[in-house]
Amino acid sequence: MRAIQITEFGGPEVLRPVELPDPVAKPGQLLIDVAAVGVNYADTHSVEDSYLSRSTLPMVPGGEVVGLTADGRRVVALTATGGYAEKAVAWENMATEVPDGVSDGAALALVVQGLTAWHLLRTAGRMAPGETVVVHAAAGGTGSLAVQLARRFGAGRIIATASSKEKRELALELGADVAVEAEAEGLKERLVEANGGAKVDLVLEMTGGPVFDASLAALAPFGRLVTYGMASRTEPTAVAAGKLMAHSTAVVGFWLMHCVGKPALHAEPMAELLRMVAAGELNPLVGEAYPMSEAARAHSELRARRTVGKLVLDPRR
Template identity: 75%
Template sequence: MRAIQITEFGGPEVLHETELPDPVAGPGQLLLDVSAAGVNYADTHTVENSYLSRSSLPMVPGAEVVGRTAQGRRVVALTDNGGYAQKAAVQEHLAHDLPDGVSDAQALALVVQGLTAWHLLRTSARLVPGESVVVHAAAGGTGSLAVQLAKEFGAGRVIATASTDAKRDLALELGADVAVDGAAEGLKERLVEANGGAKVDIVLEMTGGPVFDASLAALAPFGRMVAYGMASREPATPVAPAQLMGRSRAVVGFWLAHCLGRPGMYREPIAELLAMTVKGTLKPQVGGVYPLSGAARAHQDLRSRRTRGKLVLDVTR
């Protein structure tokens, strides 16, 4: 089978197309003929071995696929790497049958990024209707879904941040009440101004570094910031307990891996997201479709912040 494999850690340049033996499904697994694979920002960390879990070589990256079983079932599934390939063996309990009204790309937008957005709001931030929500990188895969879900879940004011006018316009189209520049300098002041002069209740933060610091400073008493990424690859200022106690603020970490296998935290949210997509109340944004051989270019585009929405590898090309 054709696959993208890395034999050394590094940036996009280590992603190479090659021929590999087909995987063999073990107990409790399904073997899929993959039609499309999702590209996530976490993949860029995985290939340089800078993610929360350690990587091992050689490796086929890719954490999500859409494909068909030998019996014809069309499913979307999480993978333990191995997604950038024509075939993948996936755990059956992490495979979800797809309705006809959902495209491959839409399904891929939901399985990692949609689930993450759902849990950021429901599980970690525990959004209460009427609260203000800041969504950083609001034109990205997770952010574009979080903007829509925050409105659907009753947020009083959704404040989007993004790096360009075009991305901010997209966030407004998706339902954000206001969109501001996401640069760290002056960010606290812009967030407070966007919230009518009041500090904010919830921040969904995936950049790290100075953006993390400014977001924490913008939190109201009893505000919650959920940290779920480190896209800047810059360290944030360490948070002392007194900083949290003095404003009754909370910083919550989130990693989707901890939801897998827990009752009610995988299949049920996925089913809800798929139903919303079929109904049209949730619109996953597809930002780019690349051939399998274009995996390195997809990583380059993602790291350079040139993209919006979900990036997909068309494994049939």
């Protein structure tokens, strides 16, 4: 089968097309004939071995696939690795049947980014109706879904950040009340101004570094910052317990892997998200579909923030 493999850690340049033997499903696993592969920002960290879980070589990256099982079921599944290939294996409890009317790209947008957005708001952020929510990278795969879900879950005000005028306009179309420049300098002041001069209740943050610091400073008493990524590859300034106490604020970390395999945290939210998409109540933003042979270009574009929505690889190209 055709696949993308890495034999050394690094940037997009280490992603190389190869021919490999078909994988073999173990008991409790499904062999999936892959129709489309999802590209997630975590993939870029795995390829350079900077993710929360360590990578081993050689490796076929990719943890999101949609396709057909041997018995003809159309499923979307999480895989530990091995997704960038024509065939992949996944544990049965990591696979969800895709309803008619939900496209491959939309299903892939939900399996990591949709579930992440749901948990950022519900589980980690504990968003209450009427609260002000800040969504960073609001035109991206997770952010675009978080904006829509925050609106459906009753947010009082949604403030989006994005790196370009076009992306900010898109965030407004998705349901944000206001969209501001994502640059770290002056970010705290822009967020407070966008909230009518008041500090904010909940921030969904995945950049790290000075964006994290500015977002934390923008929190109202009892506000929460949920951190779920570090796209800048820069650690924020150390969070001091005294400062958190002085402002009654909280920093919450979130990693989706702590939810997988648990029905109440994985299967049930995933079913809810798929139902919402099938009913036209949620619109996953599907971006460019790249030939699988151009996985390196997809990673380069993603890291440079030149993409919008969910990126997909086509294993047939």
